[in-house]
Amino acid sequence: MDLPRLPIGERIRYYRNKRGRTQVAIAGLVGITEAYLSQIERGLKVPSADVIARIATELAVPVAALLTDEPSTPDPSSPTSAASGVVRALMGHGTPYGTEPASPSALRKRVDAVWRIWQTSPARFTEVEAVLPSLITDLEYAVRAYRADDETDARREVLRASADLYGLLRSYCRRTGRLDLSLVAADRARHAAEDADDPVRIAAAQWNLGQVLLSQGKERAAEAEDVATSAIESLRRAPASLETTAMRGALELVVALSAARTRRRWQARQHLEEQAAPLAAPVGDECNVQWTVFGPTNVALHMISLDTLAGEASEALRTADQIDTSRLPSRERQFTFGLEVARCYDLRREDAAVLVHLQSLEELAPEDLERSLVARQMTTALVRRVRPTYRRQATALAQRLDLL
Numbered sequence: 001m002d003l004p005r006l007p008i009g010e011r012i013r014y015y016r017n018k019r020g021r022t023q024v025a026i027a028g029l030v031g032i033t034e035a036y037l038s039q040i041e042r043g044l045k046v047p048s049a050d051v052i053a054r055i056a057t058e059l060a061v062p063v064a065a066l067l068t069d070e071p072s073t074p075d076p077s078s079p080t081s082a083a084s085g086v087v088r089a090l091m092g093h094g095t096p097y098g099t100e101p102a103s104p105s106a107l108r109k110r111v112d113a114v115w116r117i118w119q120t121s122p123a124r125f126t127e128v129e130a131v132l133p134s135l136i137t138d139l140e141y142a143v144r145a146y147r148a149d150d151e152t153d154a155r156r157e158v159l160r161a162s163a164d165l166y167g168l169l170r171s172y173c174r175r176t177g178r179l180d181l182s183l184v185a186a187d188r189a190r191h192a193a194e195d196a197d198d199p200v201r202i203a204a205a206q207w208n209l210g211q212v213l214l215s216q217g218k219e220r221a222a223e224a225e226d227v228a229t230s231a232i233e234s235l236r237r238a239p240a241s242l243e244t245t246a247m248r249g250a251l252e253l254v255v256a257l258s259a260a261r262t263r264r265r266w267q268a269r270q271h272l273e274e275q276a277a278p279l280a281a282p283v284g285d286e287c288n289v290q291w292t293v294f295g296p297t298n299v300a301l302h303m304i305s306l307d308t309l310a311g312e313a314s315e316a317l318r319t320a321d322q323i324d325t326s327r328l329p330s331r332e333r334q335f336t337f338g339l340e341v342a343r344c345y346d347l348r349r350e351d352a353a354v355l356v357h358l359q360s361l362e363e364l365a366p367e368d369l370e371r372s373l374v375a376r377q378m379t380t381a382l383v384r385r386v387r388p389t390y391r392r393q394a395t396a397l398a399q400r401l402d403l404l
Contacts, residue, residue: 001404008052009041010376010403011066015059016041024091030054042404043380063194083176085131089136090169090181093127101145104153104157110135111161111168118168118331125367128172139165143192159196163189163205170208175371186212199238203247204290206231210254218261225258242282246289249279253294253302267309272303285327295331297323303342313347316340335365339374346378353388354378355394362397370401379403 016026032051039045047055056066083372100197102110111195114135117127125249139162146155166189173182186208189376193201206227215386228251259268276299285295292298298324307316325334342357358379362369379398386394398404 004203008047008066009043009045010380012037012055012059013041015061015065017395019059023058026055026058029058043384061129065282069369083132085133086129086136086169086172087178087181089133090184092140095100101142104142104154104161107142107158107160107161111139111165115164115168117334118171119291119293122331122365123367124331124365125172125176126373128168132169133166134174136169154243156196156198159192160198160201163192163196163198163201165292166192167208168203174212175368179212179215182212182215183209184228197236199235200243200247200290203231203235203244204292207247207250207254207290207292210251214254214257214261215387221258221261225255228252228254228258242287243289245279246283246287246292246294249276249283250290250292250294251277252276256302256306260309261307265306268306269303272299272306274304286329288329293328293333295328297325297328298333301325301337301340301373308340308343308347311347313344317345320344329364332368335361335368338364339372342378343374346381349385351382351394352390354382355386355397358382358397359393362400376401376403 010037016023023034023037025042027034030037030051032055036045040047040051052066056062110131114128114131117131121127139158142158143162146158166185170182170189173179173185186205189208190205192200193205210224210231211227213220213227232248232251232255235244238244252271256268256271256276259265259271277296280294280296280299283289283295285297287295300319304316304319304323307313308318320337322381323337325337328334337362338357340345342354342361345353345357358369358375361375379394379401380403382394383391383398383404395404
């Protein structure tokens with residue numbers, strides 16, 4: 001049997017915990033010992049096809065859910081999914097807090113505040129989950145209330161705030177394993193931006209849609225490229241500004257990633273160098289138009305990703321040595337950079353360096369580390385092969401991530 005990139009055991013553990021079932025109960029129903037199931041979940045044993053089928057039956061999931069490595073399947077790298085309050089609000093189950101809609105300026109302040117949390121807080125998932133349900137409800141209520149309002153400017157401002165919030169929700173839902181809701185959020189952002197007749201936000205919404213498509217596997221990478229290319233052409237017709245330049249650059253990164261995902265890695269590199277990089281220079285690293293964090297450092301991070309994807313760890317590390325992420329306005333991007341560096345050392349089997357970087361990432365953004373598939377895979381592999389000198393630290397990290 002060919003093992004998927006994500007160990008079967010982690011998927012079994014994920015679905016078992018999601019169903020609230022114990023190892024004892026599942027093992028007994030499947031006809032194996034608790035010890036054997038524990039070894040399967042820890043990646044120490046590979047179950048037979050028959051055992052996998054019986055486990056899938058007891059967990060009420062398709063066998064493919066335990067075997068596939070495509071991100072469209074619920075991801076066991078995420079011990080928690082989207083908070084129920086956020087999901088209910090997205091589905092329209094919230095109740096407005098009052099009969100008067102919030103003012104456009106008040107909604108703008110709240111949306112900007114939640115974006116700052118999302119990009120800068122080490123506990124961003126917990127913190128945004130506390131405020132998103134009421135904000136979604138209030139914004140949807142305001143959009144309806146201002147739809148028939150004679151104040152065109154007020155209506156447009158509410159729609160802009162709505163587009164911005166759904167851009168954040170696209171990212172939140174993707175990071176919490178709800179790709180279905182991520183697509184819903186991206187679509188709502190697009191509709192709000194179009195209703196506001198805001199070219200930059202329309203482009204940002206298409207960038208969001210491109211990100212969703214990229215997260216659904218290489219089969220949809222070509223669609224992401226088409227969406228980004230179309231948006232770039234529309235921006236060329238818009239009045240030139242720093243915002244349109246930054247959004248064009250962010251969309252060029254989507255095109256490059258699409259090429260990389262479809263094994264056109266040389267074309268991806270060329271696109272970064274010839275299309276994205278020239279747009280990044282005038283924008284700089286601190287602009288953060290539409291929270292895309294587009295700038296020279298972000299382009300360099302994508303170059304590292306391409307080298308890592310191609311197995312060129314040494315080249316990627318040489319690039320990484322020249323990058324200072326401290327000025328980036330996004331902790332998430334800083335986390336992504338550190339994770340890419342850890343992956344490079346993982347490719348080189350430099351376990352001490354992998355451990356150091358994973359521990360640094362835990363300090364930087366513990367909730368992101370907990371939800372990162374790549375980080376969890378690296379930690380699991382590290383525990384299996386690490387030298388006795390580092391085993392205690394690696395095991396402790398794995399335990400904190402609920403991998404042991």
